[in-house]
Amino acid sequence: MKMTLLFxxxxxxFIGPFCIAGTxxxxxxxxxxxxxxxxxxxxxxxxxxxxxxxxxxxxYIRKDNKSNGWPNIPKPVSLEAAFEADxxxxxxxxxxxxxxxxxxxxxxxxxxxxxxxxGYSESIIDNKGQPVARFVVLDKTDxxxxxxTAR
Numbered sequence: 239m240k241m242t243l244l245f246x247x248x249x250x251x252f253i254g255p256f257c258i259a260g261t262x263x264x265x266x267x268x269x270x271x272x273x274x275x276x277x278x279x280x281x282x283x284x285x286x287x288x289x290x291x292x293x294x295x296x297x298y299i300r301k302d303n304k305s306n307g308w309p310n311i312p313k314p315v316s317l318e319a320a321f322e323a324d325x326x327x328x329x330x331x332x333x334x335x336x337x338x339x340x341x342x343x344x345x346x347x348x349x350x351x352x353x354x355x356x357g358y359s360e361s362i363i364d365n366k367g368q369p370v371a372r373f374v375v376l377d378k379t380d381x382x383x384x385x386x387t388a389r
Contacts, residue, residue: 269298272362272370275345279371283341284329288317291348299375303354310354315378317349345373353377 268274274294278286291314299312317325332340345362357376361369 267298267301268294269373270360270362272364275362275371275373278345279342283337283344284326286341286344286346287325287329288322288349289346291350295348295373295375296350298360299350299353299358302358308354310352312350312353312375312377315349315351317378321378343369343371345371347374347376349376349378351377351379 269292274292296312296314303310303312329337353375355377357374359372359374362371362373364370
């Protein structure tokens with residue numbers, strides 16, 4: 239249920255007004271361009287979970303942590319089969335019409351350790367200043383996520 243709510247929150251964030259509060263965006267970082275994420279929006283929702291962690295994204299979240307004074311240095315992690323199965327089961331509980339809405343904007347869900355919080359999400363803004371897509375990074379080792387089931 240918890241993971242289902244997270245995915246619903248991701249989708250709803252694209253429906254309502256968008257705000258970036260206190261987020262540092264390194265100038266012209268490749269991950270802030272849809273060109274970098276080419277092909278990600280056309281992937282199936284289920285394929286966007288636990289895909290290969292782009293080194294550029296790791297660079298981006300590490301720079302963001304540093305610029306905001308967080309000492310944490312995120313590292314990509316592999317998911318245990320049981321945890322990944324639990325997350326995928328939670329995704330399967332999301333109604334198809336909601337999944338379609340979320341999938342139209344979701345670039346990927348990536349897992350790390352030592353993020354400095356339970357999760358991180360960032361929008362990709364087009365040249366008109368509008369949010370067009372979003373990626374999500376979750377800390378697999380954070381107690382909020384690690385000690386709960388996804389449903």
